[in-house]
Amino acid sequence: MRFWIACLAVVLAATGLVMSGVNEYLFFAGFVVLQAVVLATAWNILGGYAGYVNFGVPAFVGAGAYSALVVHMSLEAPLIVQILAAALISGTLGFLVGVISVRLRGIFFSIATVALVFILETVVINWRYVGGATGLQLTRPGEGWPFDSYTRMLFWVMVIMAVAAIAIARYIQDSHIGRGLRALRDSEEAAECTGVPTLRLKLIACAVSGALLGAAGAPMPMYLSYIEPYSSFNLVYAVSALAMPIIGGMSHWVGPLIGALLLASIQQLVTVTISSELNVLVVGVLLVFFVIAAPDGIVGLYRKWKASSK
Amino acid sequence: MAFSFDLLLEAIIFGLLLGCFYAAVSIGLSIAFGLLDVPHVAHPAVLILGSYGVYLLGQYGVDPILAGLMLTPFFFLFGAALYRMYYETFEKRGNSAAVSGLAFFFGIAFIIEVLLVVAFGVDQRSAEAAYIGGSLKIDDLRIPYRLLVAFGVALFLTITLTVYLSKTFTGRAIKAVGQDEAALRLMGADPVRIKQFAFGLATAVNALAGAMLIIVAPVEPTMDRIYIGRTFCVVVLAGLGSMSGTLAAALILGVTESIVLMFFGASWAPAVAFGLLLVVLAVRPKGLFGR
Numbered sequence: 001m002r003f004w005i006a007c008l009a010v011v012l013a014a015t016g017l018v019m020s021g022v023n024e025y026l027f028f029a030g031f032v033v034l035q036a037v038v039l040a041t042a043w044n045i046l047g048g049y050a051g052y053v054n055f056g057v058p059a060f061v062g063a064g065a066y067s068a069l070v071v072h073m074s075l076e077a078p079l080i081v082q083i084l085a086a087a088l089i090s091g092t093l094g095f096l097v098g099v100i101s102v103r104l105r106g107i108f109f110s111i112a113t114v115a116l117v118f119i120l121e122t123v124v125i126n127w128r129y130v131g132g133a134t135g136l137q138l139t140r141p142g143e144g145w146p147f148d149s150y151t152r153m154l155f156w157v158m159v160i161m162a163v164a165a166i167a168i169a170r171y172i173q174d175s176h177i178g179r180g181l182r183a184l185r186d187s188e189e190a191a192e193c194t195g196v197p198t199l200r201l202k203l204i205a206c207a208v209s210g211a212l213l214g215a216a217g218a219p220m221p222m223y224l225s226y227i228e229p230y231s232s233f234n235l236v237y238a239v240s241a242l243a244m245p246i247i248g249g250m251s252h253w254v255g256p257l258i259g260a261l262l263l264a265s266i267q268q269l270v271t272v273t274i275s276s277e278l279n280v281l282v283v284g285v286l287l288v289f290f291v292i293a294a295p296d297g298i299v300g301l302y303r304k305w306k307a308s309s310k
Numbered sequence: 311m312a313f314s315f316d317l318l319l320e321a322i323i324f325g326l327l328l329g330c331f332y333a334a335v336s337i338g339l340s341i342a343f344g345l346l347d348v349p350h351v352a353h354p355a356v357l358i359l360g361s362y363g364v365y366l367l368g369q370y371g372v373d374p375i376l377a378g379l380m381l382t383p384f385f386f387l388f389g390a391a392l393y394r395m396y397y398e399t400f401e402k403r404g405n406s407a408a409v410s411g412l413a414f415f416f417g418i419a420f421i422i423e424v425l426l427v428v429a430f431g432v433d434q435r436s437a438e439a440a441y442i443g444g445s446l447k448i449d450d451l452r453i454p455y456r457l458l459v460a461f462g463v464a465l466f467l468t469i470t471l472t473v474y475l476s477k478t479f480t481g482r483a484i485k486a487v488g489q490d491e492a493a494l495r496l497m498g499a500d501p502v503r504i505k506q507f508a509f510g511l512a513t514a515v516n517a518l519a520g521a522m523l524i525i526v527a528p529v530e531p532t533m534d535r536i537y538i539g540r541t542f543c544v545v546v547l548a549g550l551g552s553m554s555g556t557l558a559a560a561l562i563l564g565v566t567e568s569i570v571l572m573f574f575g576a577s578w579a580p581a582v583a584f585g586l587l588l589v590v591l592a593v594r595p596k597g598l599f600g601r
Contacts, residue, residue: 053412055351104591107349110412111542112591115584118539122581133577235535239420246413281424287417291410292399 003170007163014159018152027155029268031223034158035216036264039237040244040256041165042212046205047242048250049178051185052101056113057213057241059120060090062232064214066130069221072138073129079157079222086218087211094210098203105188114238121233135228138221154219165212169253172208177201213241236280240264243287249299258298320451321572322565327457329564331526333557334464335519335537336544337471341512343542344551345488346505348396349412354537355419356513360385360520361529362426365435374437375463378521382514389513392418393506419534426531434528442525460522467518472553484508488551536580543587549597559598562586 018027039057046052064086071077071085093116100112125133140150147153172178180201183191192198221227240263248259263286267279294301335357342350360381367377400411436442441455475481483504486494491501523529544563548555567582590597 047409051409053409055416100592103595106408107343107351107412108546108591108595110349110351111538111546112588114538115588115591118536118584119581119588122578126577236420239416242413242416246410250409277424277427280420281428284417284420284424288414288421291414291417292395295410 003167007167010163011159014156018147018156024149024151027149027151031151031155031158031219032268033261033264034155034162036240036244036260036267037162037257038158038165038212038216039241040248040260041162041169041253042209042216043241044245044250044253044256045169045172045212046209048245048255049173049181049185050202050205052105052202052205053110053242054097054113054209055110055235055238055242056097056116058233058235058237059113059116060093060210060213061217061220061237062117062120062124062229063093064090064217065220065227065232066124067214068218069130069136069138069227072221079153079219082222083157083161083215083218087215090214090217091207091211093214094206094208095203097210098206101202101206102199114235117233117235117238121229124229124233131228133229135226136221138225138227140222140225150222154223157219161215165216166253166257168208168212169256172205173253177204181205236283239280239287240267240283243283243290245297246295247286247290247297249297251296252299255297255299262298316450317572318569321569323451323453324457324572325565325568326561327453327461327564328568329561330464330468330557331457331460331522331560332540332544332564333468333560334460334522335516336541336548336560337468337553337556338512338516338519339541340545340548340551340553340556341471341484341515342509344545344548344556345484346508346512347488348393348415348509350415351412351538352392352415352419352422353516354534354541355422356385356389356516357520357523357537357541358426358529358531358534359422360517361524362430362435362520362531363517364437364521364524365430365529368437374439374442374521374525375459375518378518381517381520385517386510386514389516390506390510392513393509397502397505423531423534430531432530432532434530435524436528437521437524439525456525460526463518463522467515468553468557471515472557475553480504480507484511485551536583539580539583539587543583543590546587546595547590547597549599552597552599555597555599 039061043054043057046054067086067089068082071082075081077085097113097116101109104112124130130136143149147156180191180196180198183194183196184198184201188198220232244259244263245256246259247263248257249255263283266282270279270282290297296303339350339353342348342353360378363381364374364377367380368374372380396411396414400414441459445452445454446458475485483494483499484507487501487504487508494501494504540563544556544560547559547562563583563586566586567579570582571579
């Protein structure tokens with residue numbers, strides 16, 4: 001109950017903020033941070049709970065962005081339809097990745113997901129309709145009803161998506177799906193032997209995680225008014241989506257949230273004050289540092305501190 | 311482009327040359343990942359680091375191959391240190407560290423990439439030597455000398471390593487550590503030290519491979535991403551830990567890529583390695599010459 005009240009409070013606060021006269025830039029930067037929250041939360045459903053490391057986040061984000069673009073161009077569909085289409089396509093992609101996971105574990109699974117990124121990127125580069133290698137310039141609607149500007153509306157939509165992603169991750173974590181995934185993370189054979197339907201759970205986790213990653217990518221063309229393959233399928237998405245849950249802590253849904261808010265805010269700050277290359281460096285260094293020094297992330301540190309102060 | 315046998319022949323010849331080069335850039339990974347089971351996704355990034363080292367030395371007029379050789383001791387130490395770090399923080403902890411181990415190397419790869427961008431910028435860099443630029447003419451066929459040089463060095467490297475691993479004591483110990491660590495311990499050898507040495511060796515070879523890379527084509531910092539596909543494709547297709555298999559698999563990749571390049575165009579080429587990798591993983595994850 002407390003969780004749902006908090007969710008409602010966040011949505012109401014965000015709505016109030018969007019209605020107010022705050023500087024437009026806040027929403028522009030806030031969108032990126034919220035997108036990071038969705039990406040990290042979605043990645044963690046598969047990576048954190050089940051222990052399958054997905055390096056292919058850009059494949060899902062890019063597939064989402066381009067699905068949104070295609071329904072926008074062919075049907076002039078509104079944003080909500082674009083997001084649903086992206087979730088559907090990326091969810092299907094996730095399901096297929098889940099099928100791959102029957103035979104591939106550990107690094108083999110991870111490498112297969114990287115392969116997906118480059119294969120999709122190459123397909124898009126050779127696809128004239130969506131602009132090929134040069135990309136497309138888009139004109140976005142001037143205003144986003146009921147808000148003053150389109151950027152404000154995108155920000156608001158991203159708030160809803162972030163809350164939804166966290167609610168889904170929380171549900172999965174506490175339900176039989178989460179328990180099953182944790183069991184198969186520790187030992188897939190043992191889980192299978194004790195009657196955990198490992199394949200079904202993995203397929204669910206992959207599809208849900210993929211759909212959320214794709215949905216997070218869907219507003220990208222409209223956000224930038226521009227789309228091209230190299231930045232849409234950039235592996236930087238992969239390293240961020242991996243770093244944020246690891247820094248926050250992978251065992252609890254709050255971990256990716258903390259990691260994403262922290263890291264994405266630092267990144268925004270570094271991009272504005274220093275340079276955009278250095279923000280990738282920050283992610284890499286923090287990732288390696290946490291993996292070595294605090295493998296259970298901030299959530300793990302907090303638990304340790306709580307246990308020792310008792 | 312229209313199909314013709316002349317073109318096909320040309321594609322195959324270039325593919326074989328390219329394949330040998332791919333063997334050189336993959337052989338370090340074949341040791342690190344194939345034999346030692348270290349999820350070394352940062353291998354291609356270290357490769358590019360080698361290329362930039364060669365570029366830097368090239369600014370002082372050092373020949374690329376000589377520069378590659380000069381870098382090997384430093385890369386050996388770097389590799390040994392990297393493995394030590396990986397061992398102390400992950401391997402010791404056992405299986406539960408699988409996710410973190412992968413994340414560790416992925417993070418290292420990005421750190422190397424960004425440091426290269428910060429130090430050298432995103433522009434392409436190339437090496438200079440007498441054999442870069444010219445080409446050998448046989449009838450209508452023009453084979454660039456740089457490909458021939460890379461071919462020669464790569465072949466030498468692959469054969470030397472194959473012989474080293476099967477004939478010398480340390481080489482056999484490296485192979486043994488991949489097969490049965492506990493048995494090796496019972497024989498009185500320290501598996502960690504052998505792995506550390508082997509990882510250093512794999513990284514040192516990578517410096518030389520980096521020299522080949524910058525000889526064959528100009529490099530840029532984010533190039534490691536495409537080489538994740540090429541190197542892992544070769545190693546997995548070969549079957550983990552098989553040195554002669556590495557050469558065969560690299561030739562298969564080289565020829566396939568070259569044919570696709572010739573008949574479908576350059577924009578499809580990057581997907582070849584990744585596509586082939588996916589097919590191998592789906593159909594025969596053991597690889598062609600797997601144990």
